[in-house]
Amino acid sequence: MSDTESQAYAKSLGDRIRACAGMAGSGEELSRRTGIPLSTMHSYLNGKSEPRASSLVSIAQAVQADIEWLVTGKVRALDTKETSVEEEYSFIPLYDAHISQGHGAWTDGARVLTRLAFTRYSLRKKGLSPDMLAAVRVDGDSNEPVLSDGDTVMVDLSRNALQGEAFYVIRLDDLLYAKRLQRLYDGGVKIISANSAYEPMTVPQNKLSNLEIIGRVVWAGGWMI
Secondary structure, X not given: OOHHHHHHHHHHHHHHHHHHHHHHOOHHHHHHHHOOOHHHHHHHXXXXXXXXXXXXXXXXXXXXXXXXXXXXXXXXXXXXXXXXXXXXXXXXXXXXXXXXXXXXXXXXXXXXXXXXXEEHHHHHHOOOOHHXXXXXXXXXXXXXXXXXXXXXXXXXXXXXXXXXXXXXXXEEOOEEEEEEEEEXXXXXXXXXXXXXXXXXXXXXXXXXXXXXXXXXXXXXXXXXX
């Protein structure tokens, strides 16, 4: 495996480990359940290092995930007498689309890199419909420390209207962003970066047609709703 392939695999594996962290509730909880030091777990979650086989087994067992899916990203064929993975889990597509650019439909030309596994129960508990969910990666540091460069976020595409202050994926002037939105008293919308080094932007009411809300960010290594 070349260095490039190794890095791509570590990134893909990190996405699946982040999905496991989401099932556990947080990376900290996954660390507690597995006994893997939190600093080591963070390196796995960020795709900076590959876990040993024993660690992968511990992670899968901690959230009752399929070990073959965790290692390869593929769902193994199960004996019909066993409970189907598809019955217990929903697999959310992670698109090769970055939240820093976009034109046309936001997934136009974007391939599916892998699929993130979430238990159907956890999605129902949050009021989420699997067929209205998609995941993408964040570019840049404008939302540090809430969202870091390369983080994976899951978006509820059904929540495409501003409903309270929260993080949304938006398109403004053909660019995609993950930003906190706040409705203003005069009908405009303030676009806020978590990183204070970036000034907020304001879209006045008469320019709101230029602002498209793709969906609300509901998960980023842990639930945000």
